[in-house]
Amino acid sequence: MTIPEFQLERWSHLGAVTTSKDTYATIKRALESPDAGYSGRSYKVFLQGSYGNDTNIYSESDVDIVICCADAFYYDLDHLSLEHKGAFNANRVSATYAYATFKADVQAALVAAFGSSVQVANKAFKIAAAGNRRSADVVAAFEHRRYIEFKNAISQSFYEGISFFTTDGRRINNFPNYHSNNLTAKHQATGNRFKPAVRIFKNIRSKATEIGLLEKGDAPSYFIEGLLYNVPNEKFISGFSDTTLGILSWLYENADRTQFVCANERYYLLRDNDSVCWPRAKGTKFINAAITLWNEWQDQSRTRFI
Known part of the structure; x- marks a missing residue:
């Protein structure tokens, strides 16, 4: 489900x-x-x-x-x-x-x-x-x-x-101003769908951490924003299910993520031993956790998630 x-x-x-x-x-x-x-x-x-x-x-x-x-x-x-x-x-x-x-x-x-x-x-x-x-x-x-x-x-x-x-x-x-300006430009270029998608993936992070797929600190918000910044604009389409699945599919199919950039476009996103980059293992762990949560979602109708 x-x-x-x-x-x-x-x-x-x-x-x-x-x-x-x-x-x-x-x-x-x-x-x-x-x-x-x-x-x-x-x-x-x-x-x-x-x-x-x-x-x-x-x-x-x-x-x-x-x-x-x-x-x-x-x-x-x-x-x-x-x-x-x-x-x-x-x-x-x-x-x-x-x-x-x-x-x-x-x-x-x-x-x-x-x-x-x-x-x-x-x-x-x-x-x-x-x-x-x-x-x-x-x-x-x-x-x-x-x-x-x-x-x-x-x-x-x-x-x-x-x-x-x-x-x-x-x-x-x-470079926080470049980061912010680029996120806004991405948001506008995707018909105002980018930032809601980022919020969805941050909540996916929170739920994955709650059930043990991730540990606290594995996926800082800054890096989630950067990850989705690399996703092509055409993947942000009408309907949250279609957008989320499209993003997850694209990330899964792009196994070589070495050229992903931070949203400020001044650094690469996934690099080890660099204080402004996401360690590669943690980036991969987040993507895998998001895919697992999508594939194995259980009915949570009795619990309120916001």
């Missing part, structure tokens, strides 16, 4: 909207406090993740927020010629505001607003839920530039992203 249409339709629904919007507004106000140590510097606060991309489901709680300082930036010169690397280094000016100082200033601003609800995690500051405020993760980042050209200070070209450090000192570079 396959997953019925009514279940897929329920899983396609957008999760909490009002409380996540209010949570973001509350934390954004705290980060934009005129008393913050970075007040007066160039920075921006924005949503990323499921809530930022309108792919959140009811079981997802954390609101993911980035505060990115543009007064300084990290960079990647791997795609430049030797001549252009030389030009960049000749024009480079050392930053006067350190990342560690910025991160400490962000922590101070959050603690001033939310007190002991703020905890330091490996990649972000975690803010516990309270009242109508949802739990949130706040990433303190510097701007990141992946250069593709640098002739001089005026003639240069780069992909703009963010850089931040984990508590063990690893720098992570990512």
Whole structure:
């Protein structure tokens, strides 16, 4: 028995909207406090993740927020010629505001607003839920530039992203704006069917984890979004059953997934030993679990799944 249409339709629904919007507004106000140590510097606060991309489901709680300082930036010169690397280094000016100082200033601003609800995690500051405020993760980042050209200070070209450090000192570079913009473009190109399909597959992940086909953490939402981004637009058709089966069939038939890209199109999706990529075994495990759940679905009419 396959997953019925009514279940897929329920899983396609957008999760909490009002409380996540209010949570973001509350934390954004705290980060934009005129008393913050970075007040007066160039920075921006924005949503990323499921809530930022309108792919959140009811079981997802954390609101993911980035505060990115543009007064300084990290960079990647791997795609430049030797001549252009030389030009960049000749024009480079050392930053006067350190990342560690910025991160400490962000922590101070959050603690001033939310007190002991703020905890330091490996990649972000975690803010516990309270009242109508949802739990949130706040990433303190510097701007990141992946250069593709640098002739001089005026003639240069780069992909703009963010850089931040984990508590063990690893720098992570990512491109959330490209990710978000590409998901929106995919959604529009599929007749607004892409994001509901993503929500279906996130709920498939949740159900597969509940019954033991997956372990918690095997299939982060970011990678599920990336996986479906690689599926051809024509597979997103009318009817949730037809779309889900078409996606699963396409993934099953494409056994060589080495060329799949992340939704930001700046990294490959399935690679081992890379902090911004999905380990290949876990990606395969998710696809197999989704297929198993589809093929072996049991009547769950007595249980409410949202």
